[in-house]
Amino acid sequence: MAAEAGPSADPTLPSPGTTSIKLKAFTGLAGRFDQLSVRHKLLALVLLPLLLVLPALGVLLLAWSNSALDQLLITKIRSDLAVAHGYFDRVRAEVGSSTGAMAESNALHLAIGQGDAARLVLLLQTLREREGLDFIQLRRPDGSLWLGDSGPALAAEPPSPAQAAVAQGGTSVEVLAPEQLAVLGPALASRVSVPLVETRNAAPTDRAREDRAMVLLSTRAVQAADGAVLGHLQAGLLLNRNLPFIDHINEIVYPEGSLPYGSRGTATLFLDDVRISTNVRLFGAEQDERAIGTRVSQAVREVVLGSGRTWLDRAFVVNDWYVSAYEPIQDSAGRRVGMLYVGFTEEPFRWIKVAILLAIGATSFLVMIGGAWVSLSWARRIFAPLEAMTRTMRRVEDGDLHARVGGTGRSDEIGQLAGHLDHLLDTIDDKTQALQRWNAELDAKVAERTRELEAAQGQLVRSEKLATVGQLTASIAHEINNPIAVIQGNLDLMRELLGPEAQKVRAELKLADEQIERMRLIVTQLLQYARPTEFAGYVEPLDPNRLIEDSLVLAWHQLSRHGIAVHRDLQACGQPAVNRVEMQQVIVNLLVNAIQAMPQGGELTLRTQDVTAGSGRAVQWQVEDTGPGLSPELLAELFKPFVSRRKDGTGLGLWISRSLVERYGGTLEAGPRTDGVSGAVFIVRLPA
Numbered sequence: 001m002a003a004e005a006g007p008s009a010d011p012t013l014p015s016p017g018t019t020s021i022k023l024k025a026f027t028g029l030a031g032r033f034d035q036l037s038v039r040h041k042l043l044a045l046v047l048l049p050l051l052l053v054l055p056a057l058g059v060l061l062l063a064w065s066n067s068a069l070d071q072l073l074i075t076k077i078r079s080d081l082a083v084a085h086g087y088f089d090r091v092r093a094e095v096g097s098s099t100g101a102m103a104e105s106n107a108l109h110l111a112i113g114q115g116d117a118a119r120l121v122l123l124l125q126t127l128r129e130r131e132g133l134d135f136i137q138l139r140r141p142d143g144s145l146w147l148g149d150s151g152p153a154l155a156a157e158p159p160s161p162a163q164a165a166v167a168q169g170g171t172s173v174e175v176l177a178p179e180q181l182a183v184l185g186p187a188l189a190s191r192v193s194v195p196l197v198e199t200r201n202a203a204p205t206d207r208a209r210e211d212r213a214m215v216l217l218s219t220r221a222v223q224a225a226d227g228a229v230l231g232h233l234q235a236g237l238l239l240n241r242n243l244p245f246i247d248h249i250n251e252i253v254y255p256e257g258s259l260p261y262g263s264r265g266t267a268t269l270f271l272d273d274v275r276i277s278t279n280v281r282l283f284g285a286e287q288d289e290r291a292i293g294t295r296v297s298q299a300v301r302e303v304v305l306g307s308g309r310t311w312l313d314r315a316f317v318v319n320d321w322y323v324s325a326y327e328p329i330q331d332s333a334g335r336r337v338g339m340l341y342v343g344f345t346e347e348p349f350r351w352i353k354v355a356i357l358l359a360i361g362a363t364s365f366l367v368m369i370g371g372a373w374v375s376l377s378w379a380r381r382i383f384a385p386l387e388a389m390t391r392t393m394r395r396v397e398d399g400d401l402h403a404r405v406g407g408t409g410r411s412d413e414i415g416q417l418a419g420h421l422d423h424l425l426d427t428i429d430d431k432t433q434a435l436q437r438w439n440a441e442l443d444a445k446v447a448e449r450t451r452e453l454e455a456a457q458g459q460l461v462r463s464e465k466l467a468t469v470g471q472l473t474a475s476i477a478h479e480i481n482n483p484i485a486v487i488q489g490n491l492d493l494m495r496e497l498l499g500p501e502a503q504k505v506r507a508e509l510k511l512a513d514e515q516i517e518r519m520r521l522i523v524t525q526l527l528q529y530a531r532p533t534e535f536a537g538y539v540e541p542l543d544p545n546r547l548i549e550d551s552l553v554l555a556w557h558q559l560s561r562h563g564i565a566v567h568r569d570l571q572a573c574g575q576p577a578v579n580r581v582e583m584q585q586v587i588v589n590l591l592v593n594a595i596q597a598m599p600q601g602g603e604l605t606l607r608t609q610d611v612t613a614g615s616g617r618a619v620q621w622q623v624e625d626t627g628p629g630l631s632p633e634l635l636a637e638l639f640k641p642f643v644s645r646r647k648d649g650t651g652l653g654l655w656i657s658r659s660l661v662e663r664y665g666g667t668l669e670a671g672p673r674t675d676g677v678s679g680a681v682f683i684v685r686l687p688a
Helices: 016-034 038-103 106-114 117-131 161-168 178-184 186-191 243-253 298-306 347-397 413-530 544-561 580-597 632-637 653-663
Strands: 135-139 145-148 170-176 213-223 229-238 265-271 274-278 311-317 320-330 336-345 539-541 564-570 577-579 602-613 616-624 667-672 680-687
Touching (some): 038 117, 038 170, 038 213, 038 243, 038 336, 106 117, 106 213, 145 178, 170 178, 170 336, 178 186, 178 229, 243 274, 243 336, 298 311, 298 320, 298 336, 320 347, 347 413, 544 564, 544 602, 580 602, 580 616, 602 680, 653 667
Parallel strands (some): 564 602
Antiparallel strands (some): 135 145, 213 229, 311 320, 320 336, 602 616, 616 680, 667 680
């Protein structure tokens, strides 16, 4: 049998354990506060409200201001979209009323009654020009095309929204295929086709053109006096490239002077996600070239065309950020076929917002600094005498028996305490001054001598260790070099003696060579450790053009002897920080290689230029020859040690050169010339 439960505790009251924890935390905080000095306590009491409350208020004000400004911009663009939407609906209503008035006109009824097709076509043309429409057509009672303002129908009409609209009547936005538009208005075809322009942030597409037409289509029945339907009158506006229409929307929504600080207002009609009529200017184009054929960003497309919601936010429009509003446009079947857009450039308002936020932040900061300065000034008058007494006691403890608080300029309890302390110190000083002075001098001398001795001993030990290690390292390195040379020589002799038979142990010999080279590198590093000044050298900013000239001096004799013409193209201005001797070694090695590649003469081209490498600037040297060039096999092995196309070459020049260049964060590359001339090019690139 279960035990009976007791009365439940009130969940709103803290448990005894929670109260105990909070009490211990408060006690610990109070204990740490008691350990602070009087100065720190006063500063904490004075500055905590300023450093916590004012910044918090400033952050809240900044956040509220930022949100309020953004909301104002959204409210503004929402009202702009409402104005544009209203004008669009008004134009749609005007097209409908114009079509209705023409359908009821006596002249049309008379012309239909007479059955004169030529007179009907002339009448339709007159009505179209009078009402400012793009096309007007007369359909039979069954909905089939009878004739239009361009003449009688010559062929069967393909199924289209225009024919389906006969049964529905009214005015709607419709999208027509090219063959459907050709029936409605053949003369309008030149305004329809829009080549798509690649647009940043737009959704991927395989289309290259937009050939469909967006029209405002109105249909009204033509009825006789007895109510019989004589036919149907259809009229409308083509919205593709309808620049007067879109410019009028822009003038209504953004009249001259309505946007401050140079912000520009724009309006656009979209067919699907393609701008078919806009006053947005194309990026990088002339002022009067419009961005027709560009596309809306993928984010806007998904919200407006995909979900059917209105976009009220910032958006990237062609080449800039705009505060934008997009709403879907639906056809008579309720399908989302396009968008109506208005917006204005965001940058001026962004700068306004930044200026306002900076002003608020600066004001809060100045208020905080001013309040802190006033509070610190008053607090300093309280803790300054106490700190002076503390410093005096510390100076006395350190042996300065003449230290005194002096006048504090105060007559309160703190000033009286300072006077009593000075009187007490004067009494003690009379009895202990002499003894303390001699003790202090003796202790100072002993301490000084001790420090000098310890420093001298430490320096001596370090010098002896470094000298011993350097001698031992150099000795070991030189001793190892001799057997390495013997082994290498015997390996070379072995290859010569074996001849073709050496190919059978080629892998073993290669492995032995690699290990010998590894030993030689280790020895070199030991020698560099023993003589570090011989390894790196002096690093200084280097004139790349001067380096070329100095290197040519060293190689000029060989150039002249081989009849090689030298062409210079020295344009570099940057100065890399490298060792001049090492870089001259690299350039001279490249010059010598180029000379050896052209034993019968040729042309040597030397270039320097400033380039961009990664995220920074670099200086580039190019050495181009007209020799036989570099085969792909040689190019793959070129910078490896002991790779040479000359029998008397060591194969170490390019390997050492690349190592020197890479030591300074640069690159050394080689390849064939790209200007159609046979030969090789070597490129040295160093950060400037």
